[in-house]
Each structure stands twice: as C-alpha cells, then as structure tokens.
Amino acid sequence: MKIMTCPVNGPRAISEFVYGGELRxxxxxxxxxxxxxxxxxxxxxxxxxxxxxxxxxxxxxVWFIAERDTSADTIHRTYLYPPPTQRKAEHAA
Amino acid sequence: xxxxHEQLKSGYEVVIIGAGGHGCAAAYYLSxxxxxxxxxxxxxxxxxxxxxxxxxxxxxxxxxxxxxVQFYDQSVRLWQDLSQDFDLNxxxxxxxxxxxxxxxxxxxxxxxxxxxxxxxxVQSETIDRQxxxxxxxMLDVTCGxxxxxxxxxxxAPGAIARHDAVAWGYARSADRRGVEIHQNTEVLGIELxxxxxxxxxxxxxxxxxxxxxxxxxxxxxxxxxxxxxxxxLRSPICVHPLQAMVTEPLKPWLDPIIVSGSLHVYVSxxxxxxxxxxxxxxxxxxxxxxxxxDFAESLAAHMLEMFxxxxxxxxxxxxxxxxxxxxxxxxxxxxxxxxxxYLDAGWGTWGFKATPIAGKxxxxxxxxxxxxPLIRAFAFDRFARYALxxxxxxxxxxx
Amino acid sequence: MRRLAPxxxxxxxxxxxxxxxxxxxxxxxxxxxxxxxxxxxxxxxLLGRSFKYHRPRGLLSAAGHDANxxxxxxxxGRSVPNVRAxxxxxxxxxxxxxxxxxxxxxxxxxxxxxxxxxxxPVGFYYKAFYSKRWFPRWETMFRRxxxxxxxxxxxxxxxxxxxxxxxxxxxxxxxxxxLAAALAAAERGATVLLVDENPTPGGSGGYAxxxxxxx
Numbered sequence: 001m002k003i004m005t006c007p008v009n010g011p012r013a014i015s016e017f018v019y020g021g022e023l024r025x026x027x028x029x030x031x032x033x034x035x036x037x038x039x040x041x042x043x044x045x046x047x048x049x050x051x052x053x054x055x056x057x058x059x060x061x062v063w064f065i066a067e068r069d070t071s072a073d074t075i076h077r078t079y080l081y082p083p084p085t086q087r088k089a090e091h092a093a
Numbered sequence: 094x095x096x097x098h099e100q101l102k103s104g105y106e107v108v109i110i111g112a113g114g115h116g117c118a119a120a121y122y123l124s125x126x127x128x129x130x131x132x133x134x135x136x137x138x139x140x141x142x143x144x145x146x147x148x149x150x151x152x153x154x155x156x157x158x159x160x161x162v163q164f165y166d167q168s169v170r171l172w173q174d175l176s177q178d179f180d181l182n183x184x185x186x187x188x189x190x191x192x193x194x195x196x197x198x199x200x201x202x203x204x205x206x207x208x209x210x211x212x213x214x215v216q217s218e219t220i221d222r223q224x225x226x227x228x229x230x231m232l233d234v235t236c237g238x239x240x241x242x243x244x245x246x247x248x249a250p251g252a253i254a255r256h257d258a259v260a261w262g263y264a265r266s267a268d269r270r271g272v273e274i275h276q277n278t279e280v281l282g283i284e285l286x287x288x289x290x291x292x293x294x295x296x297x298x299x300x301x302x303x304x305x306x307x308x309x310x311x312x313x314x315x316x317x318x319x320x321x322x323x324x325x326l327r328s329p330i331c332v333h334p335l336q337a338m339v340t341e342p343l344k345p346w347l348d349p350i351i352v353s354g355s356l357h358v359y360v361s362x363x364x365x366x367x368x369x370x371x372x373x374x375x376x377x378x379x380x381x382x383x384x385x386x387d388f389a390e391s392l393a394a395h396m397l398e399m400f401x402x403x404x405x406x407x408x409x410x411x412x413x414x415x416x417x418x419x420x421x422x423x424x425x426x427x428x429x430x431x432x433x434x435y436l437d438a439g440w441g442t443w444g445f446k447a448t449p450i451a452g453k454x455x456x457x458x459x460x461x462x463x464x465x466p467l468i469r470a471f472a473f474d475r476f477a478r479y480a481l482x483x484x485x486x487x488x489x490x491x492x
Numbered sequence: 493m494r495r496l497a498p499x500x501x502x503x504x505x506x507x508x509x510x511x512x513x514x515x516x517x518x519x520x521x522x523x524x525x526x527x528x529x530x531x532x533x534x535x536x537x538l539l540g541r542s543f544k545y546h547r548p549r550g551l552l553s554a555a556g557h558d559a560n561x562x563x564x565x566x567x568x569g570r571s572v573p574n575v576r577a578x579x580x581x582x583x584x585x586x587x588x589x590x591x592x593x594x595x596x597x598x599x600x601x602x603x604x605x606x607x608x609x610x611x612x613p614v615g616f617y618y619k620a621f622y623s624k625r626w627f628p629r630w631e632t633m634f635r636r637x638x639x640x641x642x643x644x645x646x647x648x649x650x651x652x653x654x655x656x657x658x659x660x661x662x663x664x665x666x667x668x669x670x671l672a673a674a675l676a677a678a679e680r681g682a683t684v685l686l687v688d689e690n691p692t693p694g695g696s697g698g699y700a701x702x703x704x705x706x707x
Contacts, residue, residue, distance in 0.1 A: 013656075014387075015387060018376070019376050019377035019378075022378070034477075034479075035477055038476055038477045038478075038479060039327065039477075041476075042329040042420055042476040042477075043327045043328060043329050043476070044318075044327075044328070044329055044330065044331045045318075046317075046318025046319075046321065046322070046327070046328060046330055046331070046332070047318045047319055047322050048318075048319075048332075048380035051378070053377075053378075070378050070379055070380055071379075071380040071381060072381075073379055073381055073383065173624070176622040176627070177622070177623065177624070180619075181618055181619070181622070182617060182618045182619065182620065182621065182622035182627075183622070184617075184631070185627075186627075186628075186631055231645045237649075258618065341573075341574050341640065341641070342543075342638060342639045342640045343573055343574075343639050343640065343641055343642065343643050344592075344636070344639040344640070344641070344642045344643070345635040345636060345639060346642075346643050346645065364631055364634055364635055364638065365638050365639070366635065366638050366639025366640065397649055401647075401648065401649030402570075402643065402644060402645050402646065402647040402648070402649070403643065404647065404648075404649050404650040405570070405572045405573065405644075405647065405650070406573065406574075406643065407574065
C-alpha cells in the first residue's frame, strides 16, 4: 500500500502513518485468569486475512482503525474508533 | 543433488514440513545421530526458497541472555566444521563482527553482552571510538554528524556464509541417508486424534496425497501461523516482511561485518564483492515478500552516513522474506500441547545463524519426545508462564 | 572513423567534440555519445573482459544490456566504478578503463583463466579449497579476482535532489505505445506522468533514423 486514507485528513502517503497493532478485545484485568490474560497480552491471530488494526497519522496525531488485507497489502476502509456498527447502537440507545 | 521421488509413501516415521536450512538440518541429524531415516521433508515451494535463501548470511553468538549465548555458540561451533562434513564449500568466512554503539545506553548493553559472552567462553569485547576508527578506517565515526560512534561490541568469531549452500548441504547429506525430499508438496491439513491426554498427530494431508505419521516437525518460518491453525494452536507469532538488498560487485574494501542499531543497518561484503545490506523489519504485519522503495532509500541513506563515499555505487537487487516475530525476540522450539507436533519457529530475524544447532536440538527433541536442554528456554508455553527469554537487545536492529 | 552521416534528430551534437582517455590512450567523440558509441566510432572493438574467464568482450546491445562493458571512470575528485558504457554519455576529461582486468583490457593477464576454463566449470568453487587450512587463503584470492569496479574511499558524499509527485496514471516508457497510452489517458481527464530512462522520448519510433541502407 502506498496511500492510506486518514479519516480526518484524507488520503496521505503511507510514510505519514505508524502501525499500532491489531484491534483486539481486552478481557477485564480484574477478573481474567492468568492464562486468559497471557493469551491476550502475547498471542495473536497470526494467519493472514483482513484485519482491523490501529494506525496513527503521525503529523496530526489521529488514531483510527484500518481494515487491511494482510496478505495482499490493500486497505479496505478506515474509520475512527469505535467501528460504525457500535456507533449506530449508541445512537439508537 | 538429491533424489527425486515420484510418489509419497503411505506413511513415514517423521514428517518434516519445510525444506529450508532448519528442516533439512533436522532430517540430517535425525538420520545421522538417532538412526531415524524414514523421513519425508515436504516443501510447498523449492528447497531453500524461504528465509534460508533470503537472509543476509550473518553468523554470530554475541547474544544477551545466557540461554541465547550458549545456544548460538553451539551453532557457531557446528558451522565451523560444516563444509568438511558436507564435502561442500559453504564459504564460511570468519570476518569479525562490529556492533556500533552510538549512545551511552547502547554501550551499556554492549558491556552487558560482552560480560555474558565472556562468562560463557564466547569471544566478545567492548572497544572504544578510537579502536573502531583503527579497525574500520573508512568508516565515518561521526555518522554524518547525527549519531557519532561512542564505541562498539567486537565479536571476533562473527562470520558470513553462502546461505543457499547450507540448505543444499544438509539436504544432500540427508538424502544420502535415505531421507525423502518432496518439493512442490503443500500441506493442506494435519489429522489429529483426540485422546484422554489430549490431541495427538495421526497424519498429514498434502496436495499429493495423505501420509500417516505420529511425528510432525513444523519448520516453516513465515508460514507458521497457517500451520498452527491446522492443529488449533494459538501463538504470539506475528509475521512481518524483512527486506534486504545488494550492490553491484566491487573489488574488496570491507572485511568485517558492521552493524548499527541506531542507524538500523547491517552490512558485509560477500566473496563475490557485493555489499549485502539489511535493516529493520517493515513495521506492520504482512504475509508477503514484496520490496519497497522506501526501504531502499532509507537503508541507502543510513549506509551513506557510515560510508559517505558510496554515493556512486548502484543497488543491483532487493528482495524480502517473511519474518515470524516473537515478543521476546527468541525462537519457539520443542514440544507443543499437540502430542507429536514439534515446532521450530519464531525465528524472526535471527534464524539463519541457528541453522545447525536448531537442526541438532530439534532432532534430539523429535527422536526422544523431550526438549533438548539447550532449547528449554525457548519453550512454546513460556508466554503462558510469563517466563520470556528477552533477546531484543541483541537480536535485531531498529529497537 | 566509422560514423554514420549526420541525421536529423540524432542524439549527437557534432559541433561539440569531447576528448577523453580510454585505457591510457586519447580518444574522442561528440557531446551526446555514450562511451560505447564514441569508442565504436573510433574503431575500438574491445570494451571489456568477461567476469570469470576474462574473455574479450565488445558491443552487445548498446541499449543498456551490455553487462560486460562496465568501466572505471576517473572524474575530478572521484573515481566511479561500474559505469555502463552503453548508457552513460561521455564528458570531456574523463579517464576511462575497463573494470576487473590486470594490466589493461588489451593485455589482461587474467585471460589465462580462459585457458583453465575446463578445470573451472560452473560452481567449481563449491567443491574446492574448503579445508579449514586452505579456505582463508583461497577466499582472499577469490575476493580479489571477483568484484568488478573499485570503490574510491576518498570520494565525497553526493546529495541528489528528490521530488515527490502524485498522478492518476504513470506510464513507464515513452516509446510509441507509451506515448499513445499517455495521450489516451490524458484525453480522458487523467493526470499523467510519462517516464523514460532515455535522454529523449520516442523509443523505437526513433530507430532507423539513418534509413535501412545507411553505412
């Protein structure tokens, strides 16, 4: 990928962005078992596929989610956190 | 170089997935030291076409943890006799290895490494800026003014070798002992049986047929997550591309191997005269061996900080491999929760130098169904126990 | 002199002679000549030696594929390795010699390796001199024999300007196909960047300017 679309600033050269790791559900640290916590801290999904990832547009400091195919290296879409379906639920409530 | 087999047998005592340096080495030591030669090595592509054929060929043992140092030191000792063992010139060349330090904090890490190394009988020492200048007179010790060299970790046994040849050497020697090497053979699934003690390996399904076996050794580097999914295992492995490039051939001017953590560069000059250069990983997960322009540009810029006279030298070729990274920059080796499924993975950017010792220790582990003492610190379950083997300070550049 | 008659649109400027030295001998060409074309025009056929057996080599393609016409070029202030003789235009004052010879391209002492060729087949080095005692000596010799041009350790760092651009369509090659593609894309409203490695566009459209029968 050469161009990524920052949800706030629009399409920018990839050199302006920093990868922040895969978006993962964090278990409640107060109630998670040691094994579940270790699994969250260390283990990864591993296999290639379309993943939701944290990315930061460093010139503006915008953190957002990118859905990226980690084998074809193409970006499907980018949006601010939380993902759109969650936001709809919030508006509905 | 080795026999072609028209068909897979219906079963083998051991199936090794991955005909890179590690897989072929394990097969060799299994047949030579443990009397097991009913082995099939399955390779999806061509022999040595994975990371074995894509690294920058640096061999050293100047690591940080006692477990790491002992492990890599045994590897260096094996490397030194390998050409003779194979009757094949691996071009194993001891050049001396300099890890440049550009800050006081870096020098502290170098001193730590030197002390651990020496305590375990490995030749390493810290040297000051003046000694660096004398040893590498053509280096600009100010590094363009941005990151002046403060000192370095000098490791005399540091060496380079012809990377393809080690895969060929192990493969040919294993083949001579009856091991079957099957290229263009992709593993599509691994059959498990559920026992009271947990799942265990029953067979391997490939694109050329099914094989019955009770022992599978998985040595596939960047393809590891895909294989682990077949046995329903999760791991910390995250795959990143690691790029490299070479210049056109030049008359010899650089004897030692130079590494700079701050500048994210490692470079050596091969016997053919090419400068073989690498830098840090692409900083995002990607299961692809594609190359980028920004890698070539930024590595070239950092090379010019150290060696400003290289402006006119042309880059001939660039390529990449897929590095299977772990959180502690140490490999994952040994038994897994699936009985009969042995893992040799998590080699990130530090796998080539370990080729001989990985093969040797994994052969012991597979033959005896028990982890070799040298690899116990690299156990698959160490993350669940929060018992990491922290080698980030010595394994890679760009931290 | 083996020059063709002047042709309209040629890359040469025959009003600007260029004097240079090749292998210790004075030579000349015109502005716009590559090293290969200037030397060919002067009747010099031997441009280099093959990498391993040091066999005599000359013009092959004159189109950027002549891997055995690599030169060491001394400019004021620096010596440049592996200059492609069929690509790079020659400048006045250059001192040029073929890379990887001992004693010059005409009397390369390493041409003896050609006579040893039957004993040095492809990959022979994988089966030779790998004993611990011999290898260091063998490798030192091997390293001196291989490698092509020489790095000038005193050369100053050169900075080259960089530009960034964005476009809808990038066309690589400004020959007839590339020009047609670029025009077609532009006519549909795309911003087009047309790129070619040669000094002028036209590609194969500019071949045979001198006509088929020109001598």
